[in-house]
Amino acid sequence: MLLATFSRPRATGWRHWRNLLALSSLSCLLLLADDFLQQGFTPNNRAELEAGYVAALWVFSLALWLSQLPRLAVAILLGFALMQLLQLGNLSFFGEPLSAIDIQALLGDTAEVRHTLWLSLPEHWPVLLCVGLPYGLLIALHLYLPGRVPLPASRWALLLIAAVLLSKPYRATYRNLDAFVPSPSRSGLHNSLNAFSAWAVRLAGRDDVVLPPTAYAPYGLAQVPSTARHVWLVVADSLRSDRLGAFGYERNTTPKLSAYLADNPQALIRPGVAAGVATDVSLPYLLNPIREPGQDQRLRSGEINLFRFAQAAGFRTHWLSSQESKLLAHLGSRHLDVSISREDHPLRFLQRQDRALLEILDEQQWAPRNFVVLNLRTAHLPYAQNYRHETTPAPWPDSGAEGQANAYDNSLHYLDGLLAEILADFDRLDGERYLIITGDHGQRLGEGGHWGHNDLVPEVSDVPMIVVARDAPTEALAELQDERWISHYEAGSWLAERLGTRIDNPNRRPGEYFVHGKLLFSDNFVQRVCESPTGLVHQAPQQLSKLLLDTSAAPCG
Structure with a gap:
């Protein structure tokens, strides 16, 4: 019975698929929007569209809607939003995308990070807007539309979601940190998925090596x-x-x-x-x-x-x-x-x-x-x-x-x-x-x-x-x-x-x-x-x- 439920999609018509394609496209645009919103506030964000990444993001968006599991979708999107707050905040403050080593450094000095965040908020508050608007709208859509808008459903979408989310952590098990270096012209979410995957697999839970202070004079x-x-x-x-x-x-x-x-x-x-x-x-x-x-x-x-x-x-x-x-x-x-x-x-x-x-x-x-x-x-x-x-x-x-x-x-x-x-x-x-x-x-x-x-x-x-x-x-x-x-x-x-x-x-x-x-x-x-x-x-x-x-x-x- 469970296997039948898992493997048999619900009967659907053209209207269901049309809604799915429209929502997947809208979701993909919203997941890309934070970079381009931030570019209106700071030149530090230099993200550009990459066709392969956009296609992968669209397929992932389709899988979220096809799964018909709003709570799962919201949990994933909240995780993305948190990563993007850190990613775009780092871009706004330092001018460089966040790397796995940066994440480890942030967690190693949380008190200093909190102090810096509070003092810099008046200057860098647009980050909250750039992330909050698209992700807030996307989360609202996933909470409100299922059951009100006819959509196809298949639990096979869960396999696709898992494959996308686990692909980069799996890659980090056999590749060094240099394979996950962020690119200033890459989408912020793309950089975040790379950075947090590499950090989780390679650095999380490990004690940082504290390097002795250098005796070099300033230039x-x-x-x-x-x-x-x-x-x-x-x-x-x-x-x-x-x-x-x-x-x-x-x-x-x-x-x-x-x-x-x-x-x-x-x-x-x-x-x-x-x-x-x-x-x-x-x-x-x-x-x-x-x-x-x-x-x-x-x-x-x-x-x-x-x-x-x-x-x-x-x-x-x-x-x-x-x-x-x-x-x-x-x-x-x-x-x-x-x-x-x-x-x-x-x-x-x-x-x-x-x-x-x-x-x-x-x-x-x-x-x-x-x-x-x-x-x-x-x-x-x-x-x-x-x-x-x-x-x-x-x-x-x-x-x-x-x-x-x-x-x-x-x-x-x-x-x-x-x-x-x-x-x-x-x-x-x-x-x-x-x-x-x-x-x-x-x-x-x-x-x-x-x-x-x-x-x-x-x-x-x-x-x-x-x-x-x-x-x-x-x-x-x-x-x-x-x-x-x-x-x-x-x-x-x-x-x-x-x-x-x-x-x-x-x-x-x-x-x-x-x-x-x-x-x-x-x-x-x-x-x-x-x-x-x-x-x-x-x-x-x-x-x-x-x-x-x-x-x-x-x-x-």
Whole structure:
């Protein structure tokens, strides 16, 4: 009898289904409305519609109505509303979406959070309106309409509801926190479902590791004259310098770049040291030039951010990426004038890969002054997928025993053509201008049987650093000229000065670098790297909590 009740839908007519489709569409709109209401009060909310997410939300809304269980629907919606109050409140106050680690931090200091909420309510009260209106209306509909409006019903909808609600917590059982990083351009509810799922599975009920206080002195920031008109930063994924022909690799993987550098001997070309071994770690440290580990608050505040410096100096800021928008977390997205990522043109990037990014670059309307960050995916695993759309045959066979290594070299050869076009676009600009080409991190290419990144080993922290200046004072490159290696921190600090802000770091020690492990926050692993006459010395990785207590480390050199 119970099985029959569960499996047999009630007899329904067209009117029932028409009502169901209409209510599902209305519910989906209401679940999306809080972001767009908040955008009327603050520019911090930069949510955009994503077709796949909207479709999933519509199906979930349909399942809630189809279940014909108002109390269940109201309980779920109240949970969503609570998550959104925290999510949109965090966006309003800090300008960044809420992450799983942020949730853990909030729960670890509830008294401070309550005090801050009370004091900030007069300024941030619209959050209550943005969440209360759509969710209040939606809850009222679910309480009032069942029994008054004819609707179809099926208990099979419960399976769909459970599948949607449990999918992300299940994913969190086998994926790290970096897979749940929030995206500033993603729907707030989408970010909330990711963040709270990751927190519940990975962090809830666990004691936070209390990191010892750092002994680092604060940075000094000084406004300096800047006459630059264009400052470009090109970051290619998984770019390892010793596999570039321009750096002496036996294969000519970069014929066009090598020719360009030969024609422009004033350009700097150096091996570099990445700030981290994962994209969502290295990019924040590159665009927020922070040298020392354990500076989480400095990173979260965005006080040392290149986009912020650029806007303050009158530059129009551009983020153009062929990768997902979640990489914008902690990059200073609230200081962006133009933000384009893979989700904005999914079909275009699927068909054209990184070449679509160059087309988007050509479509930009340049202001009198511009700061542009280009983020390419070209050399990311799976390597061959990045260039298979090209009609020109790849130089080396990407099948067989050497297939994967050859595919990486092929992807660099493909990147070489893209960089040639970027450099040509840059050279066509007028006025004083600067460009840096680097990688977010390097790559293991079969050493010891290992591939990919995320490991604190020399191959993964190895990146190229190419610096080009046009119509610039001769002393502009002097700061980097004598460096044997140029780190992400040094490149970021140099760019900051081109953007009108000099960073004075009293903690800096010559020839010493820090490479961060695969997690942006928490008790991460960190590797200290020192210059020596014979090359770089990579010390054994240490957990941050131990590194901060280690006072025995001698200066490099």
